[in-house]
C-alpha cells in the first residue's frame with residue numbers, strides 16, 4: 329500500500345500511450361486525439377513540460393485541424409478530426425469532443441500561434457453553430473451531406489459543455505460573445521430540462537455525476553449558474569456529498585446485502601446511488617461540488633479520505649496508472665482523471681477545462 | 690478485397706515522423722477501413738457499401754462517420770422498404786449484443802425507428818430485457834428504454850417490469866428512477882399513489898438502509914402529495930430510527946436501522962418547523978456524530994439552516 333503519488337511510474341505509464349500502440353488499440357484509432365489529450369493532461373499535471381518534450385509532434389496535431397465544405401454547400405466549417413487515418417477528404421469527420429481535446433492539448437503545448445493565427449474562428453464557430461438543434465441541444469458531428477446535426481448522433485449534456493468550452497477557448501467571454509455562434513438561452517433551457525428532482529442532472533430523471541459536472545461547467549461558462557435556484561443548488565450539493573462511500577455508521581448495514589456496496593471503498597465516490605466507487609467519479613463529483621460550494625469542497629478535501637482512497641486503492645504502484653476500482657487494471661482514462669482530481673484537490677488544476685490551472689484561459 | 694476489386698483502399702498511414710500513438714494496424718483493418726473510406730468518398734450507396742460499414746463498425750464501433758454513412762446508405766436503399774428497415778433493426782441488435790457499452794448504437798437505432806413506417810415497441814422489448822438482464826444499471830439502455838416509452842406512448846409494461854427488477858435487487862436505483870419517470874408521465878390517481886406508498890413501505894421493511902427507496906418515497910410525496918407528510922409516514926419512519934430524533938443528546942449506544950430514515954424524518958420535521966425543529970436538529974446531530982459521520986459537515990450545515998429559519 330502506498331500513500332504518496334507515484335509520479336515517476338505514472339509518467340512512464342502515460343508516455344507509453346503516446347508511443348506505438350498495438351493493434352488491440354485500433355478500435356480507438358478514430359479518437360486518437362482523445363488518447364493524446366488524456367496522456368498530455370496527465371503528464372502536464374505531473375509537471376512534465378510537454379511543450380518541450382513533444383514539440384516535434386505539434387505539426388502532427390495541427391494536421392488534424394481540417395477546413396471543409398459539404399459538397400453542394402457554400403459555407404465553410406472547421407474543427408478537428410479524431411484521427412488522420414479515418415478522415416475522408418470530402419466528408420465532414422470533425423467532431424466537437426476531438427476539437428475540444430485538440431485545442432486543450434495545444435494550450436498545454438503552448439501553441440499560442442495556433443490560437444492567434446492558424447485557427448479560423450468563423451468557420452470553427454460555424455461548425456458549432458450547425459451542431460445545435462432548435463431545442464438548444466447539440467450533436468457532436470454534422471451530417472455528411474448537409475450542414476445540419478448528424479441524424480444518428482446522440483444529444484446530451486456533454487456536448488453542451490464541449491460547445492461552450494470550445495467557444496471560450498476561441499475568446500468568447502460575455503453572453504453576447506457566445507451569442508455570435510450559438511443560442512445561449514436555448515442551451516440553458518435545454519439543460520434545465522435535464523435537472524433531476526433531488527439535485528444534479530441526468531437523462532429522464534436519473535442523476536448522473538458525469539452529466540452533472542458537464543452541465544454545471546456549461547452553466548458556469550455561459551454565465552447561467554444564477555438561473556439555478558438556491559434550493560436546487562442545495563439539493564445538488566446534498567446529492568454530491570452523498571456519493572462519497574463510507575464505512576462508518578449505519579451505512580455499514582448494507583454489507584453483505586447490497587451487491588454494490590463495499591466498505592473498503594471508504595472515501596471514494598460513486599457516479600450514482602447504490603453503485604461502486606470509481607476513480608473518475610471522484611473527479612466528476614468533486615469538480616461539481618467545487619463549482620457549487622467551494623466551502624464543502626474544501627471540507628471534503630481536508631478530510632483526506634478521497635485522496636487516501638485514490639492513493640491506496642486505485643493507484644497502481646507497480647506499473648503506474650490508476651484503475652477505476654481496486655480490482656481492474658489501470659487504464660489511460662482513469663489515470664488521467666485520478667491525477668486530475670488529486671491536483672484539483674491540491675488547487676493546481678482547472679476542473680472546468682480539465683487541464684492544469686496554468687494553461688487554462 | 691473480394692467484391693470490392695474495383696476500389697482502391699485509401700491509405701491509413703500519414704507519413705509523419707513524429708506521429709503520436711501510431712497504431713500497428715492489422716491487415717484486415719487497413720483493408721476494411723481503407724476501402725470503406727474510398728466508398729464514402731465517392732458516396733457509393735449500395736448493398737455492398739452497407740455491408741462494409743458493418744465490418745468497419747465491428748472493428749471500430751466508435752467510428753462516428755461510418756455510422757452516419759451507413760444511415761445514409763440505408764435511407765437511399767430503403768425508401769420506406771419495411772423489409773430492409775427490419776433487417777437493419779436486427780443487425781443493430783446483433784451489434785448491441787457484441788458491444789453492450791457502446792452508446793452510439795442507441796441514437797442510431799432511434800434514427801432508424803423514426804424513419805420506419807410501422808415501428809413497434811414489442812419488437813424492442815426482448816432486446817431491452819436481455820441487455821438489462823446482463824447489466825441492470827446500464828445508463829444508455831435505460832435512456833433508450835425511456836425514449837421508447839415516450840416515442841411509442843406505451844407505459845403499460847413499465848411498472849411490472851421495474852417490479853421484477855426490484856424483486857431481484859431492491860437497491861437498483863435505475864429501476865426506482867424509471868418507476869418515478871413512469872408515474873410522472875402518467876398522472877396517477879390519488880389511490881394509485883397511496884398504493885404505491887404501501888408498495889414502497891414493503892420494500893423499506895425488507896431493507897431499511899437503502900437510499901434509492903427513501904428518495905423515491907420523498908419523490909412520491911413531493912410530486913403527487915404536495916409534500917404533505919402525514920403522521921402515519923412519520924410513525925412508520927421512526928420505527929427504523931428507534932425514535933432517536935426525540936432525544937436531545939445522541940446516545941452512542943443506540944443503533945438504528947437506517948440513516949436514510951433518520952435523514953427523511955429530519956427533513957419532514959424541518960419542513961414542519963416550530964416545535965418540531967428541535968427534532969430535526971436532534972436527527973441531524975445523530976447523523977453527524979454517530980449514524981453518518983463522513984458527512985458531518987453537511988449535517989452541521991443543515992443544523993445551522995434549520996436553526997436560522
Ligand SMILES: [Zn+2]
Pocket residue numbers: 606607608609652662
Ligand atoms: Zn470511471
